[in-house]
Amino acid sequence: MNNDNKSNAEPVRARKSLNATAVAGAYQKEWFAGLKARVGNGEDFGYLNADVPMEILRAMDIPFVVNQWWAAICAAKRMATKYYGLLNEQGYRDDLCSYCATAFAESLDPDDKVSGPWGGLPDPTIAITRLTCDCQSKIFELFAKNHGSELYVMENTQPRRVPPNWWELAPDNWEELYDADRLDFAVEELKALISFLEAKTGKMFDINKLVEVMNLINEQESWYKKTRDLIAETKPAPVTVVDTINAVMQAQWQRGTRWAADHARSLYEEIKAFTDQKRSAVPNERLRLMWLGRGLWHDFAFYQNFEEKYGAVFMWSMYLAMGADAYIRNNVEADPLRALAARYIGMEDFLHMPPWNANWFLHEAKHNKIDGVVYMVPENCMQALEGSYFVKKTLEDAGIPVLIFKADPVDARKWNRDTMTGLVEDFIETRIIMGGKK
Amino acid sequence: MSIRVCARENNAFRHLFEYYSNREKAARMFRKNGGKVVGELGCDVPDELVMAAGMFPYRIYAGECSHLVEADRYLEYSFDPVVRMQFEKLTDGALNREIDFLAISNSTDTLIRIYLYLKEIKRAEPEKPVPELEFIDWLFTRRLIHQTRNEFTLRLFWEKLEEWSGRKITDSDFAEAASICNEDRMAIREVMKLRRADKPRVTGSEALVIIGSAFFMDRKEHAVLVRQLAEDAKRWPEICGARIFLTGSAQENTELYELIEKEGAVIVGEDHDWGERFADRDCNMGYSPVRAVVDRYMMREFSSKKAFVSQRVEALDREVDACGAEAVIFYMNAFEEAASWDMPSQRKSLAARGIKTRAFTKMSYPVSKNSALESGLKTFIESLKG
Ligand code: SF4
Ligand code: SF4
Numbered sequence: 073m074n075n076d077n078k079s080n081a082e083p084v085r086a087r088k089s090l091n092a093t094a095v096a097g098a099y100q101k102e103w104f105a106g107l108k109a110r111v112g113n114g115e116d117f118g119y120l121n122a123d124v125p126m127e128i129l130r131a132m133d134i135p136f137v138v139n140q141w142w143a144a145i146c147a148a149k150r151m152a153t154k155y156y157g158l159l160n161e162q163g164y165r166d167d168l169c170s171y172c173a174t175a176f177a178e179s180l181d182p183d184d185k186v187s188g189p190w191g192g193l194p195d196p197t198i199a200i201t202r203l204t205c206d207c208q209s210k211i212f213e214l215f216a217k218n219h220g221s222e223l224y225v226m227e228n229t230q231p232r233r234v235p236p237n238w239w240e241l242a243p244d245n246w247e248e249l250y251d252a253d254r255l256d257f258a259v260e261e262l263k264a265l266i267s268f269l270e271a272k273t274g275k276m277f278d279i280n281k282l283v284e285v286m287n288l289i290n291e292q293e294s295w296y297k298k299t300r301d302l303i304a305e306t307k308p309a310p311v312t313v314v315d316t317i318n319a320v321m322q323a324q325w326q327r328g329t330r331w332a333a334d335h336a337r338s339l340y341e342e343i344k345a346f347t348d349q350k351r352s353a354v355p356n357e358r359l360r361l362m363w364l365g366r367g368l369w370h371d372f373a374f375y376q377n378f379e380e381k382y383g384a385v386f387m388w389s390m391y392l393a394m395g396a397d398a399y400i401r402n403n404v405e406a407d408p409l410r411a412l413a414a415r416y417i418g419m420e421d422f423l424h425m426p427p428w429n430a431n432w433f434l435h436e437a438k439h440n441k442i443d444g445v446v447y448m449v450p451e452n453c454m455q456a457l458e459g460s461y462f463v464k465k466t467l468e469d470a471g472i473p474v475l476i477f478k479a480d481p482v483d484a485r486k487w488n489r490d491t492m493t494g495l496v497e498d499f500i501e502t503r504i505i506m507g508g509k510k
Numbered sequence: 511m512s513i514r515v516c517a518r519e520n521n522a523f524r525h526l527f528e529y530y531s532n533r534e535k536a537a538r539m540f541r542k543n544g545g546k547v548v549g550e551l552g553c554d555v556p557d558e559l560v561m562a563a564g565m566f567p568y569r570i571y572a573g574e575c576s577h578l579v580e581a582d583r584y585l586e587y588s589f590d591p592v593v594r595m596q597f598e599k600l601t602d603g604a605l606n607r608e609i610d611f612l613a614i615s616n617s618t619d620t621l622i623r624i625y626l627y628l629k630e631i632k633r634a635e636p637e638k639p640v641p642e643l644e645f646i647d648w649l650f651t652r653r654l655i656h657q658t659r660n661e662f663t664l665r666l667f668w669e670k671l672e673e674w675s676g677r678k679i680t681d682s683d684f685a686e687a688a689s690i691c692n693e694d695r696m697a698i699r700e701v702m703k704l705r706r707a708d709k710p711r712v713t714g715s716e717a718l719v720i721i722g723s724a725f726f727m728d729r730k731e732h733a734v735l736v737r738q739l740a741e742d743a744k745r746w747p748e749i750c751g752a753r754i755f756l757t758g759s760a761q762e763n764t765e766l767y768e769l770i771e772k773e774g775a776v777i778v779g780e781d782h783d784w785g786e787r788f789a790d791r792d793c794n795m796g797y798s799p800v801r802a803v804v805d806r807y808m809m810r811e812f813s814s815k816k817a818f819v820s821q822r823v824e825a826l827d828r829e830v831d832a833c834g835a836e837a838v839i840f841y842m843n844a845f846e847e848a849a850s851w852d853m854p855s856q857r858k859s860l861a862a863r864g865i866k867t868r869a870f871t872k873m874s875y876p877v878s879k880n881s882a883l884e885s886g887l888k889t890f891i892e893s894l895k896g
Contacts, residue, residue, distance in 0.1 A: 165847075168851075205619045206848035
């Protein structure tokens, strides 16, 4: 454990300049307090992995928390060291699956209700995950047992057909995007999930409500699309990933609500006002950087380390761009469950499967006029093995240099900011500025 | 102990050992005679169907490959060492000379990645010597919709095999192949009774050879030899020693078993895919062919990769009971992580039943690379004798 390094022990807090970020932060706290009250009143409460079609629970008004969102909160509250210590004490490896195992580790903490983030996680009655990797079901089962929740799992299938530009087909032509049998099966899985939830909670699933939820999501994601396009086309960029990641992520977990759609709009309007006023995040912007991989939840300030010295701005991450390209499904009224199926089965493929991820990253890099890509490959997650060779090659063949490094999105123990800063500085100097000619 | 003189001098065992050691021998002969060989990556490619198509199933294994040029190029570092070596052989042309086609089952998520990467290499770098491949997208969750989906998946594989072999697979082709595989599994189970007996007559190392040779030879011949061996081994000397069950990473050769058995223990059972799990559950010949195959691969004993912790705890307790093991060794290769989530609960349950355990995790491959392993095993096995 590397605690002797000062910059590790007391990371500099990231600057957050957007009102939308502050609003989202305040909202999620308030929302969480409301959630606790509902759970306290005996309502069912779901704990879901990020790739679970949460729209179903939203339509049924079953409150839920998303695993990755909660892990990010735990990381931002710097609880990881304590939690992974608990894993160790109980005989678990503390260097595995940190992202997905944070909440399970937290469930081992007897003091959680006192010292956990925001007064700890209330006990979910339902835990749902998808089998997108071998560890997921195991971790969720352990988590569910500790909380006394009922576990439900959904499967994951692999595509046989891979048309090149998923982001062009996804909003309207999903039948062309996927093998028909995969969609059929995903719809069956949704129906099974609905039956389970109806039996468990006594609530009815109303398809009209799902249409409403799906349309609210379309509205929300359309604002992200406008926002993404605006940032991509504005030089210098009006905002950086530090501004957008949290603002988008927090609202994404609330997707399908009026609040989230309105929040996405306010985010757009705020950034639009910046561009109208010719305000930019880093006025001396000289280089535009793309961040590939999960958010560096425990050290957001890292992203800003290169602004002053190099005018290098991290202005792209998948969080906003996925909102823009991966979620919209138009005309859901015809078959809302199939439209939802066409959303949730793709997330894994879009992000983690070559050539879909590589092609999209390249498309986005060009659109955003990216000068260099910093690519964080997680150390201990099989699911995030996504063909980094192909991603790097695709980008570099198009003349965009890529730095790949290993790190953990939530476990600060292994992070050494000075080393990482040196790595990125060297990359900027030798690969971007010198064009690899040093 | 490990592989004893009685085994080495036994005619049937000698034949099996020959194929276990010279793993390409039968496949090469098959090809030389004009047949086609299907390489199998993962433990859930149905041999029955490959054989029904008139082709030869050949299991991809890591072996010892010192250079990992292609694996280092394409694979992120957290792919486990065994898969890295298998991948190397699949991309550097070595296996292209041995197999005609490659079938990959999603027995673990690592293999899903390998499939996606190989597919992408074929698309983006077609000059690479990657064989033509097919993926079998089994689902292991035990619900009706998954069983139905698996039947669909299996029909796709069936059609692919017909395309590869250039002939229709009839129900009677299937019945013949499935009977051979069933007969082989039954024969293996017969020998394993001798291994599990109060006084075992077959060691773990011998068992690995007996089972693993099936992956590399004509299955009918294998069944005959194993049947013969089941008779012969009844007269092999009894083995004394601490009875150990091995769980964790698959052992593609006898190295680890020999180390353990050298210390005076005997491995009476294991749950990895190069051991007894291979012979678990037959094709039910009363079902239609597709149903029979799905039932066999979906419903056999849980694998460490595709099951809940609770299922794995129960499975291990069950298997340890069945073979009367007094101790369990957990042995896991680095980056083969899934089973580590099962281990604490499994150890707890075993401890409550008076079964001693010892865990070796994050192990290097091959076994010989782990310098502290031998002394660790020695101490543990000594402690069982007390
Ligand atoms: S890392 Fe990617 S896949 Fe995982 S929760 Fe975040 S957006 Fe979803
Ligand atoms: S392998 Fe990755 S996705 Fe799977 S449980 Fe571990 S961290 Fe999560």
